Amino acid sequence: xNGLRFLQLAGAANVRPFTILALTFxxxxxxxxxxxxxxxxxxxxxxxxxxxxLGLAALGLGLTMIVDEFDLSIPGSFTAAxxxxxxxxxxxxxxxxxxxxATGLAAGAIQGALIxxxxxxxxGLTLGGFLTLIGITYVLTGGSTIAYxxxxxxxxxxxxxxxxxISNRGVVVLAVFLAAAAIMFFTRLGRDIIxxxxxxxxxxxxxxxxxxxIIGVFSAAGALAALGGVLLSYSxxxxxxxxxxxxxxxxxxxxxxxxxxxxxxxGRALGVAxxxxxxxxxxxxxxxxxAKPYTLEIVTGTLLLVVAIFDAPRFLDQxxxxxxxxxxxxx
Amino acid sequence: MTRQRxxxxxxxxxxxxxxxxxxTTPGFFSxxxxxxxxxYASLIGLVAIGMAFITISGNIMSLALSATMATCGExxxxxxxxxxxxAIAIALAAGVVITGLQGFIIGVIRANPIIVTIAAFALLHGxxxxxxxxxxxxxxxxxxxxxxxxxxxxxxAPLAVFIAGAIAAQLVLTFxxxxxxxxxxxxxxxxxxxxxVVTWRTTSIAYCLAGFYTALAGIMAAARxxxxxxxxxxxxxxxxxxxxxxxxxxxxxxxxxxxxxxIGAVIFAAAGTLLVLRGYSTEMQRLLTGVLIFCVVCxxxxxxxx
Numbered sequence: 305x306n307g308l309r310f311l312q313l314a315g316a317a318n319v320r321p322f323t324i325l326a327l328t329f330x331x332x333x334x335x336x337x338x339x340x341x342x343x344x345x346x347x348x349x350x351x352x353x354x355x356x357x358l359g360l361a362a363l364g365l366g367l368t369m370i371v372d373e374f375d376l377s378i379p380g381s382f383t384a385a386x387x388x389x390x391x392x393x394x395x396x397x398x399x400x401x402x403x404x405x406a407t408g409l410a411a412g413a414i415q416g417a418l419i420x421x422x423x424x425x426x427x428g429l430t431l432g433g434f435l436t437l438i439g440i441t442y443v444l445t446g447g448s449t450i451a452y453x454x455x456x457x458x459x460x461x462x463x464x465x466x467x468x469x470i471s472n473r474g475v476v477v478l479a480v481f482l483a484a485a486a487i488m489f490f491t492r493l494g495r496d497i498i499x500x501x502x503x504x505x506x507x508x509x510x511x512x513x514x515x516x517x518i519i520g521v522f523s524a525a526g527a528l529a530a531l532g533g534v535l536l537s538y539s540x541x542x543x544x545x546x547x548x549x550x551x552x553x554x555x556x557x558x559x560x561x562x563x564x565x566x567x568x569x570x571g572r573a574l575g576v577a578x579x580x581x582x583x584x585x586x587x588x589x590x591x592x593x594x595a596k597p598y599t600l601e602i603v604t605g606t607l608l609l610v611v612a613i614f615d616a617p618r619f620l621d622q623x624x625x626x627x628x629x630x631x632x633x634x635x
Numbered sequence: 636m637t638r639q640r641x642x643x644x645x646x647x648x649x650x651x652x653x654x655x656x657x658x659t660t661p662g663f664f665s666x667x668x669x670x671x672x673x674x675y676a677s678l679i680g681l682v683a684i685g686m687a688f689i690t691i692s693g694n695i696m697s698l699a700l701s702a703t704m705a706t707c708g709e710x711x712x713x714x715x716x717x718x719x720x721x722a723i724a725i726a727l728a729a730g731v732v733i734t735g736l737q738g739f740i741i742g743v744i745r746a747n748p749i750i751v752t753i754a755a756f757a758l759l760h761g762x763x764x765x766x767x768x769x770x771x772x773x774x775x776x777x778x779x780x781x782x783x784x785x786x787x788x789x790x791x792a793p794l795a796v797f798i799a800g801a802i803a804a805q806l807v808l809t810f811x812x813x814x815x816x817x818x819x820x821x822x823x824x825x826x827x828x829x830x831x832v833v834t835w836r837t838t839s840i841a842y843c844l845a846g847f848y849t850a851l852a853g854i855m856a857a858a859r860x861x862x863x864x865x866x867x868x869x870x871x872x873x874x875x876x877x878x879x880x881x882x883x884x885x886x887x888x889x890x891x892x893x894x895x896x897x898i899g900a901v902i903f904a905a906a907g908t909l910l911v912l913r914g915y916s917t918e919m920q921r922l923l924t925g926v927l928i929f930c931v932v933c934x935x936x937x938x939x940x941x
Contacts, residue, residue, distance in 0.1 A: 374749055418933060422933065424886070424887075424932075425695070425886070425887065427695050427696070427749060427886075428695065428696075428876075428880070428886040428932045428935075429929075429932050429933065431696075431873065431876065431928070431932065432925065432928045432929030432930070432931070432932040432933070433929060434925075435873055435921075435924065435925030435928050435929065436922070436925035436926050436928075436929045437925070438921065438925060439918075439921040439922030439923070439924065439925035439926065440922055440925075442917075442918035442921045442922060443918045443919060443921075443922050445918075446918060447916075447917060447918045550757075552753065553753055553756065553757050556750060556753055560750065566747040566750060596765070597764070598760070598761045598762075598764035598765045598769075599761070599765075600761070601757045601758070601760045601761030601764070602757075602758060602761035602762060602765065603761075604757050604761075605754045605755070605756075605757030605758030605759075605760075605761055606754075606758065608750060608753060608754035608757065609740075609751065609754035609755070609758065611750075612740075612746045612747055612750040612751050612754060613740065613744060613746055615746070615747070616740075616744035616745050616746035616747070617744070617745045618743070618744040618745045619744045619746075621744075622743060622744050
C-alpha cells in the first residue's frame, strides 16, 4: 500500500516531470553499466550547457502552449536574434542583447496581435513567421556563418561556476526560469494566463483581458527564445541561419515532458525546466555512454509520441473501452 | 463582410502584381522557364495534394511529410533492383503505412496532429539513419526506370503524374463517401460523430492518402536526381502548406479541392521562378518566400473567421 501511495505521488501532475527526469537519469545510468561516465563533471557540465541553449526556447514555446496555442516561430526568433546580436553587439554586448531580444519581442507581438485581430489559430500564422524570420537571418548572415569577436563576453558566458557544474550562461537561464516560475505562481498575471488557456471564451467573464494575455504571451515567448539565441551566439562566437535546426523538436518535447498540456491551461515553469533537463540528459547522456547519434532521434521521437498519446483527449476513453472489453472492473 | 471584400481586393491586387511581374520579366515565358516552373510545381503539388487531405480533415498540417518523401525516395532507389513497378509499390506502401499510422493515432484518441507529426519526423530521421548509417541511397546498377524520367514536349513525367494525381484526388473528394465524410469531419467534428461518421476511419484514410501522394513525390524526385538522402524532401512541408493556402483552402479545415491545390502550387512555383529570373540572391529568395507565405496565411485566414 505504501508503494502504491508513492507511485500516486510520483505520478501526480505537478511531480511527474521530476519523476520522468529521475527515471531518465536512472535508465541512462543503468545503460552505462556503472562506468560512471554519466556522473563525470564534464558530462554534467555539457548537460547544463545544453539546458542553457534549449531552456528559454522551450519555456517560450511552453508559455504559448499553456494558452492553448503553438508557436512554430520560436526557432525563428531564436536564430534571427542570434544573428542580430552578433551584428549589433560587437562593441557593446548589451546593445546586442537589447537588439536581439527586441527582434524576438517584436516578432512575437506582431504575430500575437494578428492572431487576436484575425481570430485565427497560431500554427499557420507562426509558420509564416518562422519562414520570414529564417529568411531575415539568411539575408543578415549572407547565408554563411558570421563571427562574433568580443572574446570577453563569450569567455564570461562560458566560464564554469558552482563547482564547475554550470556556466554563467546556465545560471542566467536558470534565473530567468525562477523569475518566470515566480510570476506564474504568485501574480495575478500567472492566474490570467492559466485562465486564458483553460477557457478562452469563459475567461473574459472572470475579468481576464484574453487579447492582451495572448499578445503578451507571444511577445514574451519571442523575447525568451531570442534571449536564448543571443546567449548561444555570444557563447559560440558565431551565428548562422542553420544553427540548431532541431530546436523545435527538442523544445516541444521538453515542454510536453515538463507537464505542459497540449489542450492548454496546464503547465509550470519549473516543470518545463525539468523537461528541458530530461532532454539534455538524454542527449549528453546517450553520447557520453557512446550511443550512436540516431539513437537520440529515435528516443526523442518515441518519447514525444508517447507523451502525445498519453496527453490525447480521448486516450482515457479508449483505454476505458479497452479495459471494459478485457472484462476488468473500472475504478 | 467589408473585411471579406477588402481581403478579396488585396488578393486580386497581389494576383495582378504577379501577372505584371511575369509579363515584365524577360524570359519568364520561354520554354525552359515554363518547363522548370511546371516541374517544380509538380513535386510541390504532389506533396500539397497529400497535405490538403490533412488540412481538409481539420488537422491543420503535417510536419513529417518532408521526411516521409525522403524516406520513400530512398526506399524506391534501394529496392530499384527488384524492378521498377515493384520498387514503386514498396515505396508507396511505405508512405501509406508511415503516414497512415500517424492518422490512426490522431483519429482514434484525437492526439495533437502537430506533435504527432513532429515526433514522426524525429523517428523517421532516426530510423532511416540507423538503417543507412547516414549514407546516401543510390539506384541498383541494373535498375531501369527511365519511364519516370521521360519528357514528351513540355510535359515531363512528374507533371503527368501530378495532373493524373490531381484528377484522381478531385474524383475521390467529390464522388466518394470518404470525400463527403472528410468535409464533414473537417468542418464540424462533433456533428460528424453525431451523424454516425466513423471519424477515426475518415482521419486514417486522409493520412493514408497524404502518405500515398507524398511517396509519389519522393519516387519522382529520387528518379530525377538518381540519388536520395534525408535532405531530399527538406522544406517541402512548408512549401506544400504554402501551396495549399495560396490555393485558398481554409487552414481550419472542412473545405478545399484538388484544383485549388494545382493553382496554389503553380502560383507558388511561378513566384519562385520569378525571384530567380529577377536575379535575387538565394538568401533574398528565402526571405521573400517567407514573407509571401506569411501574407498568404494572414489573407487566407482573415475571411474565414469562426
